[in-house]
Amino acid sequence: MCGIVGYIGKKEAFPIIIKGLQRLEYRGYDSAGVALLNGELQIHKCKGKVQDLLNYTKDKNLHGYIGIGHTRWATHGEPNDVNAHPHVSEVGNLAIIHNGIIENYATLKEELIQRGHTFESDTDTEVFVHLIGEIKEKQNVPLEEAVRMAMQHVVGAYAILVISYDHPRKMVAARKSSPLVVGIGDGEYYLASDATPIVEYTRNVVYLNDEEIACIDLENGLSIKSIENEVRTPFVEELEMNLEMLEKGGYEHFMLKEINEQARSIKDSMRGRLRLEDKEIMLGGIKDYEDKIFNADRILIVACGTSWHAGLVGEYLFEDLARIPVEVEYASEFRYRNPIINKNDVVIAISQSGETADTLAAIRLAKEKGATVLGICNVVGSSIARITDAGAYTHAGPEIGVASTKAFTAQLTILSLMALRAAKQRQTISEERYEFLLKELDRVPEAIEQVMKCEAQVKEIAAVFKDARNFLYLGRGYNFPVALEGALKLKEISYIHAEGYPAAEMKHGPIALIDEEMPIVVLATNQHAYEKIVSNIQEVKARKGKVIAVTSKQDEEISKIADYVIEIPPIADPFTPMVTTVPLQFLSYHIALMRDCNVDQPRNLAKSVTVE
Ligand code: F6R
Numbered sequence: 001m002c003g004i005v006g007y008i009g010k011k012e013a014f015p016i017i018i019k020g021l022q023r024l025e026y027r028g029y030d031s032a033g034v035a036l037l038n039g040e041l042q043i044h045k046c047k048g049k050v051q052d053l054l055n056y057t058k059d060k061n062l063h064g065y066i067g068i069g070h071t072r073w074a075t076h077g078e079p080n081d082v083n084a085h086p087h088v089s090e091v092g093n094l095a096i097i098h099n100g101i102i103e104n105y106a107t108l109k110e111e112l113i114q115r116g117h118t119f120e121s122d123t124d125t126e127v128f129v130h131l132i133g134e135i136k137e138k139q140n141v142p143l144e145e146a147v148r149m150a151m152q153h154v155v156g157a158y159a160i161l162v163i164s165y166d167h168p169r170k171m172v173a174a175r176k177s178s179p180l181v182v183g184i185g186d187g188e189y190y191l192a193s194d195a196t197p198i199v200e201y202t203r204n205v206v207y208l209n210d211e212e213i214a215c216i217d218l219e220n221g222l223s224i225k226s227i228e229n230e231v232r233t234p235f236v237e238e239l240e241m242n243l244e245m246l247e248k249g250g251y252e253h254f255m256l257k258e259i260n261e262q263a264r265s266i267k268d269s270m271r272g273r274l275r276l277e278d279k280e281i282m283l284g285g286i287k288d289y290e291d292k293i294f295n296a297d298r299i300l301i302v303a304c305g306t307s308w309h310a311g312l313v314g315e316y317l318f319e320d321l322a323r324i325p326v327e328v329e330y331a332s333e334f335r336y337r338n339p340i341i342n343k344n345d346v347v348i349a350i351s352q353s354g355e356t357a358d359t360l361a362a363i364r365l366a367k368e369k370g371a372t373v374l375g376i377c378n379v380v381g382s383s384i385a386r387i388t389d390a391g392a393y394t395h396a397g398p399e400i401g402v403a404s405t406k407a408f409t410a411q412l413t414i415l416s417l418m419a420l421r422a423a424k425q426r427q428t429i430s431e432e433r434y435e436f437l438l439k440e441l442d443r444v445p446e447a448i449e450q451v452m453k454c455e456a457q458v459k460e461i462a463a464v465f466k467d468a469r470n471f472l473y474l475g476r477g478y479n480f481p482v483a484l485e486g487a488l489k490l491k492e493i494s495y496i497h498a499e500g501y502p503a504a505e506m507k508h509g510p511i512a513l514i515d516e517e518m519p520i521v522v523l524a525t526n527q528h529a530y531e532k533i534v535s536n537i538q539e540v541k542a543r544k545g546k547v548i549a550v551t552s553k554q555d556e557e558i559s560k561i562a563d564y565v566i567e568i569p570p571i572a573d574p575f576t577p578m579v580t581t582v583p584l585q586f587l588s589y590h591i592a593l594m595r596d597c598n599v600d601q602p603r604n605l606a607k608s609v610t611v612e
Helices: 013-027 050-056 105-114 124-139 143-151 254-260 262-270 284-294 305-322 357-368 383-387 406-426 431-465 477-494 503-508 530-542 556-561 573-594
Strands: 003-008 031-037 041-047 066-072 094-102 156-164 167-176 181-184 189-192 204-207 212-217 221-226 298-303 326-330 345-351 372-377 390-393 470-475 497-502 519-523 546-551 564-567
Touching (some): 003 013, 003 094, 003 156, 003 167, 013 031, 013 050, 013 066, 031 094, 041 050, 066 167, 094 124, 124 156, 143 156, 143 167, 143 212, 189 212, 254 262, 254 573, 262 406, 262 573, 284 372, 305 406, 305 477, 305 573, 345 406, 372 383, 372 406, 383 390, 406 573, 431 573, 470 477, 470 530, 477 497, 477 519, 497 503, 503 530, 519 573, 530 556, 546 573
Parallel strands (some): 298 326, 298 345, 345 372, 372 390, 470 497, 470 519, 519 546
Antiparallel strands (some): 003 066, 003 189, 031 041, 094 156, 167 212, 181 189, 212 221
């Protein structure tokens, strides 16, 4: 949600900011803007994408060695030129960009209006900068102090950058529940919502913690204080990502690149963790907490969206293999329903971005109630990675396409490793089955390489169904969450209504939807429930539905009844989700493309949901 970029140093700020905004555009893309200091405070902003901002600023004065830029995902106020960031203070000397939501903005705004302030936009952000400006004027304090004091009145989530006409060599940054990274160059500083705009300039970064204020002053460098006015020592970390990971690498879209990267990303998730030679699994990040998992009364998995679907597969894995009871919760529901959490529960939070507001809140609640909380995150240094007791990174590499693909299969890899490790330790599967499954898991990247070959066939199927108004996805057991994920992918990027169902549930309602127009994707790979799924296909065909079957064996029975059969390489049931999901990713990708939809930046969505 909203991308923010800042630069302060000796180079021209505008090109750095624009490039950074383009890298962050996956976070939001309904309007964009910059503020530059060059003897004046120049603000340029408009509705639309970063490219629209570039067109709009063609003839403007863009000089300046200090500047801030923003790409917006609207919360308060429709996406238009006025609501675009940056916003300025009452006097007009301060400019702010903001990612997040100010929950008490209406009250603050009312108070400010009573004190004579006037507002141009409908945003909560403008209220924040007016408050900072008022404190600075009235109390005659430094900018960073005014920001700190304003933070004490503001309720909500935010990452902000503030510059001032009166301090042309200073930038102030602050965060609470929204991410902010400071990149440290040679006498210059790069600030951004995540490290992607920074990596091409420096590998040295400082991740701000919640309720911290960073002041960057070209004379004195970077200093950090807490909201309680305590001085903090900046902790400089080295970035692991490289620039190549952020480029399309010859693919037409990031999503296509990321689908194709999965054999590699799954291998990276397993590297050093699955040790076939000594038949061991070693997850270094959670090693010290493994006993908690082995002895857990219950595992609670909290997540949102695709990560929640990964959690559902986790439920099957932990219950089937390690015999530990699992509950999978939408983080947004969990946090508000006074859940029962016991000391012996282990909570696993799953999140690609590591910044999802609801998942963060669920973690805080679980920690308050004394549970051990482990994280499965993709983004290194993200908020969730930092507030959990321990965790395992998925190592999928940056995922830029808004629809999650490789992060999902990497999450499944980690969950598979965790469940298999627990199964061995708890002796809930035989040594023989353990060794078999270990080998099968090791084989997944190879199976993914093979399944990539289905793209051409899936593209043909996409051409047939691109104008369908509804889709149904059916799966059983391990494939049920894949059905949900397949439906979500299609909805997200092609705007076709789609639903995922456990195959047997179909006859309890959705069967009423089936007619000769309705495509039904059936995941028919399950070894133990194979006959049952064949019966489900028969039920669909009896109602003239069009069946697209994903199956792992050359099968006359299914070939005879299904309209289309996509064959995938066979793999043990617990790991099929990683493979069956690939044709569904291709299906949604090609349908979206044929419908002229923006695959990487679907409407209304944002990659990192840092608001409730
Ligand atoms: C779907 C998708 C979203 C995210 C969800 C959670 O393709 O990307 O549903 O899965 O917003 O995000 P993370 O995993 O970052 O917590």
